[in-house]
Amino acid sequence: MSTSLYPSLHKHSLSLPLESGITAADYTDQYWRSLYYFNCFRFVIGSGLLIVSWQSEFASLGSYHYQLFLYAGIGHVLFSSLFMLLIRLRLPGFNRQLAIQVISDIAFFSLMLYASGGLQSGLGVLLLVSLAGAGLISRGRLALFFASIATISLLLQETYSLWTIDHYAAQYSQAGLLSMAYFAVAWLAHRLAKYTLASEQLAKERGIDLANMAQVNQLVIQDLQEGVLVVDQYGYIRQRNAYAERLFDLNSSADKAERLKLSDCIPELANRLTSWQGDSSISFDLLRLAHSNALVRTRFLPIQADSRNGVVIFLEDMGRIQAQLQQLKLAALGRLTANIAHEIRNPLSAINHAAELLEEEQLESNTDPRLVRIICDNTRRLNKIVQDVLQLNRRNIAKPDLIDLHEFMRKFLEEFCHAERMDRNVFVLRSPNHHWVSFDRDHLNQVLWNLCRNAWRHCCKQADSVRIELSLAANENNVYLDIVDDGPGIDSQQVKQIFEPFFTTAAGGTGLGLYIARELCETNQASLDYIEGSSGGHFRIICQSNQSCL
Numbered sequence: 001m002s003t004s005l006y007p008s009l010h011k012h013s014l015s016l017p018l019e020s021g022i023t024a025a026d027y028t029d030q031y032w033r034s035l036y037y038f039n040c041f042r043f044v045i046g047s048g049l050l051i052v053s054w055q056s057e058f059a060s061l062g063s064y065h066y067q068l069f070l071y072a073g074i075g076h077v078l079f080s081s082l083f084m085l086l087i088r089l090r091l092p093g094f095n096r097q098l099a100i101q102v103i104s105d106i107a108f109f110s111l112m113l114y115a116s117g118g119l120q121s122g123l124g125v126l127l128l129v130s131l132a133g134a135g136l137i138s139r140g141r142l143a144l145f146f147a148s149i150a151t152i153s154l155l156l157q158e159t160y161s162l163w164t165i166d167h168y169a170a171q172y173s174q175a176g177l178l179s180m181a182y183f184a185v186a187w188l189a190h191r192l193a194k195y196t197l198a199s200e201q202l203a204k205e206r207g208i209d210l211a212n213m214a215q216v217n218q219l220v221i222q223d224l225q226e227g228v229l230v231v232d233q234y235g236y237i238r239q240r241n242a243y244a245e246r247l248f249d250l251n252s253s254a255d256k257a258e259r260l261k262l263s264d265c266i267p268e269l270a271n272r273l274t275s276w277q278g279d280s281s282i283s284f285d286l287l288r289l290a291h292s293n294a295l296v297r298t299r300f301l302p303i304q305a306d307s308r309n310g311v312v313i314f315l316e317d318m319g320r321i322q323a324q325l326q327q328l329k330l331a332a333l334g335r336l337t338a339n340i341a342h343e344i345r346n347p348l349s350a351i352n353h354a355a356e357l358l359e360e361e362q363l364e365s366n367t368d369p370r371l372v373r374i375i376c377d378n379t380r381r382l383n384k385i386v387q388d389v390l391q392l393n394r395r396n397i398a399k400p401d402l403i404d405l406h407e408f409m410r411k412f413l414e415e416f417c418h419a420e421r422m423d424r425n426v427f428v429l430r431s432p433n434h435h436w437v438s439f440d441r442d443h444l445n446q447v448l449w450n451l452c453r454n455a456w457r458h459c460c461k462q463a464d465s466v467r468i469e470l471s472l473a474a475n476e477n478n479v480y481l482d483i484v485d486d487g488p489g490i491d492s493q494q495v496k497q498i499f500e501p502f503f504t505t506a507a508g509g510t511g512l513g514l515y516i517a518r519e520l521c522e523t524n525q526a527s528l529d530y531i532e533g534s535s536g537g538h539f540r541i542i543c544q545s546n547q548s549c550l
Helices: 007-012 024-053 067-090 094-115 124-138 142-164 172-223 244-249 253-257 266-280 318-361 367-391 404-420 441-458 513-523
Strands: 227-231 236-240 295-302 312-316 401-404 428-430 436-439 466-472 478-485 527-531 538-544
Touching: 024 067, 024 094, 067 094, 094 124, 094 142, 094 318, 124 142, 124 172, 142 172, 172 236, 227 244, 227 538, 244 312, 266 295, 266 312, 266 428, 295 318, 312 318, 318 367, 367 538, 401 404, 401 441, 404 428, 404 441, 436 441, 436 538, 441 478, 441 513, 441 538, 513 527
Parallel strands: 428 466
Antiparallel strands: 227 236, 227 312, 295 312, 401 436, 466 478, 478 538, 527 538
């Protein structure tokens, strides 16, 4: 039921475009259904009178003119049968059909009343039932009109009986009382219809208000920065927000159209819910989702006092929370490193300038040139550290772009080998398919440059010594980019330290290359790991696959 169909209800409800589940067509169907049942009642009454009139103990029915009574009864039954078809066709309109049926009842019952000898037959009471039913069906609008027609017909029948039936004792007082009963029933039906309409109006308002509240709740749930699932007492998911759909891959239109059972689509979460319902004080470890490998913290809140009557499940993606904390940490670290780098660069410039002056004067003096070279080398090393630190401070500014890894790696290897003057045959790209990812091109270029330079340094420098392998993860949500070389690998005792800042095993290295590479990957919602193997380890970048471009 849209609020636009009932403008008078807007002042009682929020002005939101809602559907409360009942439409105007539903109320139209209810009216016609009531008229159909009323007509069935008329058919039963008419048929019953015909059957009863054949029994000798009810000789008063049709006692004066049985043939007229029979014709009137048959006409009433046929008329009722005809209207069963017209009601299904809904022709003519509702009010017109109701008026025709009630007036036909008055006419046929008046004829049967006359054929049975007048009011003493008791048939006049049957009109009370018809008037009451008509008043309720019409919501009281025509009840008094029908009562007036019935009263006029009753008085005319009584007068005509007095003129045509010999020795007929007129019963105007009884006719008057029966007419008063007609109006009383019509008035009661009118009042009852008003109460019914008021109840319907109130039900409509409450329905709109409840629908508004439901939509407001849904809007609030959708706006939450965590996943929300509302599960009923039978284990079915009644509501969910977009964040939960992304976490559990429930965003298909088919899933939204049908009721999902928690145990069918998320069995690991259903097991936790069952355990929590048995003991609400229990604490759970982080839940790792099988399809996305994400870590989720679960929180259960009962809808009512009894947790088995429904529960709200809150789902926090720890990866997102950790990313936010990482951003805050890096923002503070960035400000600190920028200040430190600035303070280092000023005296460093002075040292470098002094070293240059010493180098110019070494020919005129006996100064050992090694000392000057040591000063210059360490000055350049410190300057490289300062540049890396400043670059690390700017690394959180990412401009992700859709990248075809196959084409990107092909062009990168050509550029890298040309710039570093390396043999192109040492590097081989293995990518049977095209894989699209979202990544900042400059960041990815910097990460690969660092990793490929390390691979070149430690490989045997033969054909295909360094392999770049692209593959799709088993869950089809991630893409693996592996940089594999035929070198000895990293010592197992040093693996845990390689991503720490300022850790290096190379002479003259700054120890920031792998640390910055991992930070750049995390900025682009990716990860950089070292994978150990039996024949030596290799580095792996895990990116989120953008399957819409595949």
